[in-house]
Every structure is written in C-alpha cells, then in structure tokens.
Amino acid sequence: MLDPMEAVRRLMDLRHRGRAEDLPAVLTTAAPLLDAEAATVLLVDYGQIALHPLRGTVLDTATSHGLEDSPAGRAFTTARQQWHDDGLLWLPLLHGAERLGVLELRTKTRPSASDRRDLEVIAALVAELIASRRFYGDAVEHTRRRLPMQVAAEVIWNQLPPLTFAVDGTIVTAVLEPCYEVGGDAFDYAANADILHVALFDTVGHGISASALTTLTLNTYRNARRSGLSLADTCRSIDKWIHAQYPGAFVTALLAELDVPTGAYRRISAGHPAELFLRGGRVLPQLPAPNTLPLGLGHMVDRPPRVVETQLEPGDALVLYTDGITEARDASGTLFGVDRLGDFLIEALGRGIPAPETMRRLVQAIISYEDGDLRDDATAAMLQWRRP
Incomplete structure (x- = not known):
C-alpha cells in the first residue's frame, strides 16, 4: 500500500542537506513506500539522445534508454507517464516546463489512477530536488555528459x-x-x-x-x-x-x-x-x-x-x-x-x-x-x- 506522504518526508530531508548524488539512495529507501521494488532517476544527456541513471545509482539495477526506441524515451518525449506490463512505470521529471528526464519505478502491481496521480507528485518533487541540488556537486553534470565538454x-x-x-x-x-x-x-x-x-x-x-x-x-x-x-x-x-x-x-x-x-x-x-x-x-x-x-x-x-x-x-x-x-x-x-x-x-x-x-x-x-x-x-x- 502506498504511503506517499512518508516518501515525501524522506525526500524533503534533502532540501537542507545532501547532494544530488544522494537522491538514488533516498529513493531506494522510499521505494517500498511507493509500492515499488526500485525507483531510479534517469536524466537526459546534453545531446538529448538517451536517458542515463543519475550518478550514485547502483548500476546493476539500472540501464540507459534511448529516446527514440523505449517506453522511458516516450515518457520523456511526450511528457506523459508510460506503463509496461512487466511492472515498469516511467514518469516524466519536469521542472516547470523543462524536461530533465524520467523517474523509473519497478512496481509490484499496476498502480491505480489515484496512485498514479500521487506518483506524479513524487516525480515533481524529485525534479525539484534535482534542479535545486545540482549546483552543490557535479553528479548531474557527470550523468548528462557523454563526451568531454570543451x-x-x-x-x-x-x-x-x-x-x-x-x-x-x-x-x-x-x-x-x-x-x-x-x-x-x-x-x-x-x-x-x-x-x-x-x-x-x-x-x-x-x-x-x-x-x-x-x-x-x-x-x-x-x-x-x-x-x-x-x-x-x-x-x-x-x-x-x-x-x-x-x-x-x-x-x-x-x-x-x-x-x-x-x-x-x-x-x-x-x-x-x-x-x-x-x-x-x-x-x-x-x-x-x-x-x-x-x-x-x-x-x-x-x-x-x-x-x-x-x-x-x-x-x-x-x-x-x-x-x-x-x-x-x-x-x-x-x-x-x-x-x-x-x-x-x-x-x-x-x-x-x-x-x-x-x-x-x-x-x-x-x-x-x-x-x-x-x-x-x-x-x-x-x-x-x-x-x-
């Protein structure tokens, strides 16, 4: 059963302390509160070609996704959540109108319409945290850069x-x-x-x-x-x-x-x-x-x-x-x-x-x-x- 408010409280702890790279660990502890086995932040690269796990993510449980050929990519390009029958839900990470990436949730059951609305709020909070914490370290930049920048x-x-x-x-x-x-x-x-x-x-x-x-x-x-x-x-x-x-x-x-x-x-x-x-x-x-x-x-x-x-x-x-x-x-x-x-x-x-x-x-x-x-x-x- 979802407990989104407790998940919000844990995420909000990052407002005054922590770095962007601490977000994956907090999401791991918050995932069960979202009735999910895993929660992963995927950020778009500078070339807007693919989505990549935020630095700090355990990489053996997360992979990159192309924008043109994946449900995760469709969540980004359409700014609409995407569901896959194997238990994966992708929600766009929007900071205002700016597309940052997607939040990937491996859920135990298909979320109801009401639960999805709650999860959209969680995704919005995650996007705000990324936008506000990105300047206190280089995790977001390391994730988004796929080539050396001149x-x-x-x-x-x-x-x-x-x-x-x-x-x-x-x-x-x-x-x-x-x-x-x-x-x-x-x-x-x-x-x-x-x-x-x-x-x-x-x-x-x-x-x-x-x-x-x-x-x-x-x-x-x-x-x-x-x-x-x-x-x-x-x-x-x-x-x-x-x-x-x-x-x-x-x-x-x-x-x-x-x-x-x-x-x-x-x-x-x-x-x-x-x-x-x-x-x-x-x-x-x-x-x-x-x-x-x-x-x-x-x-x-x-x-x-x-x-x-x-x-x-x-x-x-x-x-x-x-x-x-x-x-x-x-x-x-x-x-x-x-x-x-x-x-x-x-x-x-x-x-x-x-x-x-x-x-x-x-x-x-x-x-x-x-x-x-x-x-x-x-x-x-x-x-x-x-x-x-």
Missing part, C-alpha cells in the same frame, strides 16, 4: 537559462548544437510582469574567444533589461559595450518582447535572419530584417535601431534561428534552407508534437542532414503564444 561550451552552458519555460500557456524553448563544442551561439529569456523577453545571439568566430564575447553580450543584455531600458536602448547598450571591449568584433541578434496578455510582439533584428512566422499550418511572410547593423558595428551609422511590431494570433509560433540551422549542408553541398526548415516545423506542429520535442527533433534532423558533423553552431528558439 571550455568554450562550458562557459556558454553556464550562462544559459533552462531550455524550456512556459507562462500562462505561452512557451519558449530552445536547442543548441554541437552541445559539447558550442561557443558563439546563445539565447536568453525572462518573464517580467506581462512581458516575455526573448533574445538569440550569434557571435562572430568560434572557441574560447567567441564564448568570451558571447558572455559579455548576454550579461549586457540582462543588465539593460533589468535596468528597465527600452528595446531600442537595450540594443544600443549592447552595441556600445561590444564596440568598447572588442573593437571590430560583432554579434548578430534578434531582441524581442512579447506582451503575453495581448499577443503584441516587438523586435529588433541586428544583422540577423528574420524569424520564421508560423500560423495555421503555413509560413507567413517574414518580418522585415535586418533593422540595424550587427551589435558592435552600430557606430558606423547615425540612425537608431528600428523596432518592428506585429500582432500575434493564438497558436502562432515564431522560430528564431542562427545560420547554422539553414546553412547546414548535406553530402552534395545542398543547404538545409529556410523552406525545408519551415516544412519541418509545420509538419511537426501539425502532428501535435509539443514545442520542446519539435525543437529536439529539429536539431537531430540538422545533425543527420550534415551526417553527424556540424560545420557551425546551430541554435534555434521557438516562441509559441496562446492567449492566457
């Missing part, structure tokens, strides 16, 4: 917010590749009152020098946003700091704001490709771009950046991307291109695939298109609006 990528990943965020039905979700080598691409977002701020950056160059410039760009953007600057003044501030600290260097960017209650969308393209505008199963004409020079080169013209405004309709999606997406090439040299990108997104969203999973599949499609060898950083972010 220093430039380490710098960038430590600057980024979670890949997915949702507020009042509106979602923003992003992907970055090559995940262990990325250095010049980045994204950011923040929800403040009614405004959702979203930005995508593509820094000139590669490696540690590019990651240093990206770090300055991200933090200057955040400083301007937190200082209450307008979109145009935010653009000017970033431009000024890049020119002052890295003369001759530049960053292309899309800086956007969405009024969540009304769907009013405003943005500046600083030398960056226009976002894809998706509505009702079709690609709408692109918004005007660019509206100003790349960040760091604004001193070359004597005019303010232009803010483009448009009104979204419920269900509209905007996809911001760097040129590593559209300029991916197959073996014959053919570009992936904007049209193929639009077709891919329309087909995925038309099938009802959630935005985070659509973006995961997009980056896997780009990697496959270039036969596993990306020539450039490939980053994209989807902003999907629904009326609150």
Whole structure:
C-alpha cells in the first residue's frame, strides 16, 4: 500500500542537506513506500539522445534508454507517464516546463489512477530536488555528459537559462548544437510582469574567444533589461559595450518582447535572419530584417535601431534561428534552407508534437542532414503564444 506522504518526508530531508548524488539512495529507501521494488532517476544527456541513471545509482539495477526506441524515451518525449506490463512505470521529471528526464519505478502491481496521480507528485518533487541540488556537486553534470565538454561550451552552458519555460500557456524553448563544442551561439529569456523577453545571439568566430564575447553580450543584455531600458536602448547598450571591449568584433541578434496578455510582439533584428512566422499550418511572410547593423558595428551609422511590431494570433509560433540551422549542408553541398526548415516545423506542429520535442527533433534532423558533423553552431528558439 502506498504511503506517499512518508516518501515525501524522506525526500524533503534533502532540501537542507545532501547532494544530488544522494537522491538514488533516498529513493531506494522510499521505494517500498511507493509500492515499488526500485525507483531510479534517469536524466537526459546534453545531446538529448538517451536517458542515463543519475550518478550514485547502483548500476546493476539500472540501464540507459534511448529516446527514440523505449517506453522511458516516450515518457520523456511526450511528457506523459508510460506503463509496461512487466511492472515498469516511467514518469516524466519536469521542472516547470523543462524536461530533465524520467523517474523509473519497478512496481509490484499496476498502480491505480489515484496512485498514479500521487506518483506524479513524487516525480515533481524529485525534479525539484534535482534542479535545486545540482549546483552543490557535479553528479548531474557527470550523468548528462557523454563526451568531454570543451571550455568554450562550458562557459556558454553556464550562462544559459533552462531550455524550456512556459507562462500562462505561452512557451519558449530552445536547442543548441554541437552541445559539447558550442561557443558563439546563445539565447536568453525572462518573464517580467506581462512581458516575455526573448533574445538569440550569434557571435562572430568560434572557441574560447567567441564564448568570451558571447558572455559579455548576454550579461549586457540582462543588465539593460533589468535596468528597465527600452528595446531600442537595450540594443544600443549592447552595441556600445561590444564596440568598447572588442573593437571590430560583432554579434548578430534578434531582441524581442512579447506582451503575453495581448499577443503584441516587438523586435529588433541586428544583422540577423528574420524569424520564421508560423500560423495555421503555413509560413507567413517574414518580418522585415535586418533593422540595424550587427551589435558592435552600430557606430558606423547615425540612425537608431528600428523596432518592428506585429500582432500575434493564438497558436502562432515564431522560430528564431542562427545560420547554422539553414546553412547546414548535406553530402552534395545542398543547404538545409529556410523552406525545408519551415516544412519541418509545420509538419511537426501539425502532428501535435509539443514545442520542446519539435525543437529536439529539429536539431537531430540538422545533425543527420550534415551526417553527424556540424560545420557551425546551430541554435534555434521557438516562441509559441496562446492567449492566457
């Protein structure tokens, strides 16, 4: 018989003490209270290819699972629990809208609908503990990394917010590749009152020098946003700091704001490709771009950046991307291109695939298109609006 409250109490002991790697041991003691023989945390790797047991797990009782060919993978990709007749139950581990992995339970009997709801609460608590304890040790990072990470990528990943965020039905979700080598691409977002701020950056160059410039760009953007600057003044501030600290260097960017209650969308393209505008199963004409020079080169013209405004309709999606997406090439040299990108997104969203999973599949499609060898950083972010 389930005793979920006692399981909650044992897990909550980790709030004020313990590390992420202590979670497997606590789950082992809590498993009988969940009418389970075993409880295992499986985390997704950086490439979002497979799920792996959290470091600290007894590995002879746990295995990795591919996302494409397993019930555990389906629990992750659909964000819905999966049951297997051999007594295994997988529940998605969601920190807000961010997909961390799954909780695998080997149960003695098939849980009732009521018990499954209780187990979903347990899974939500486990996700919160992973998110809050991950910074006090490296167990989560050791689990998620399947290859050595270059220093430039380490710098960038430590600057980024979670890949997915949702507020009042509106979602923003992003992907970055090559995940262990990325250095010049980045994204950011923040929800403040009614405004959702979203930005995508593509820094000139590669490696540690590019990651240093990206770090300055991200933090200057955040400083301007937190200082209450307008979109145009935010653009000017970033431009000024890049020119002052890295003369001759530049960053292309899309800086956007969405009024969540009304769907009013405003943005500046600083030398960056226009976002894809998706509505009702079709690609709408692109918004005007660019509206100003790349960040760091604004001193070359004597005019303010232009803010483009448009009104979204419920269900509209905007996809911001760097040129590593559209300029991916197959073996014959053919570009992936904007049209193929639009077709891919329309087909995925038309099938009802959630935005985070659509973006995961997009980056896997780009990697496959270039036969596993990306020539450039490939980053994209989807902003999907629904009326609150």
